[in-house]
Amino acid sequence: MNDDERLYLDNQICFPLYVVSRLTIRVYTPLLEELGITYPQYLVLLALWQKDEQLVGELSKVLYLDYNTLTPLLKRLEEKQFINRSRSKSDERSVYISLTDTGKALKNQAACIPDKIIESLDKGDMNMDEIVAFQQTLLKIMKTIG
Amino acid sequence: MNDDERLYLDNQICFPLYVVSRLTIRVYTPLLEELGITYPQYLVLLALWQKDEQLVGELSKVLYLDYNTLTPLLKRLEEKQFINRSRSKSDERSVYISLTDTGKALKNQAACIPDKIIESLDKGDMNMDEIVAFQQTLLKIMKTIG
DNA sequence: TACTTTTACATCGCAAACGATTTAATCGTA
């Protein structure tokens, strides 16, 4: 590959990564719309369904999102009555995020989403080995640069 | 995997995809800052360095970005004197995007970026086979849902 | 105890993304 070809769009890894990430979110969006949430909001709820009562800082680490992104996002989830935000009493700097009953109940509605997503992606000729290898590589990169 | 585990963050493919995409952009950002551009602006320039004189609609297809994202982004690149925008005379609806001399010159400064990125990612134990397989899968998904 | 430093979170501003709608030019077709 010469210097010119190295700058071709298709020869970047970052570019298809960026596109596929956005396209995947577009697959989720109509399903999440029925639940009244956005994709990043869904990720926060996934984290909370897995482990309720987390500090903003814990969510920040798990989701690789900074406070300046999380704080307004969490306020929106609070407005929609899916979560509660409350200052810790032992450390007034900390804020605990916990699910409301509505937020907990939403989990049942979300349970069908993974299947629907797999259906959408299943049209391509991806086999299970390829999917697993792909996910492994993603996790490896996450650990390398995360 | 039971219903509960299916909703774990780590068992989603979308999640590491979303994180890795953002983390990768963070690796590019300081390098692009030296050129005075953002990551999506860099992608537009990559497309133009590969083929100058493209319609907004062509860029839209190549980059998988809609007009509502591209139009303001292109205006910013125009303000920075990297591109020109001009209405087609044969079809007054169309807008041609072309590189200025400054925009063309920027390509030389950008030539070193791919190497620097590979350096940054090279810390992980990724071999060439894995990288190629990863990229192949990305392109396959792009074609499936794109 | 008085001080500096660190930590946890919030605020501000800008640049994407993108759904929904609008505008103006061109095309199809009767």
Added chain:
DNA sequence: TACGATTAAATCGTTTGCGATGTAAAAGTA
């Protein structure tokens, strides 16, 4: 030629993402 449909691009409003900065509480330290 008239006129409805299509097309290319732009505009508007909301939500992210993130760098830079601010703020208040807690921890460290002299």
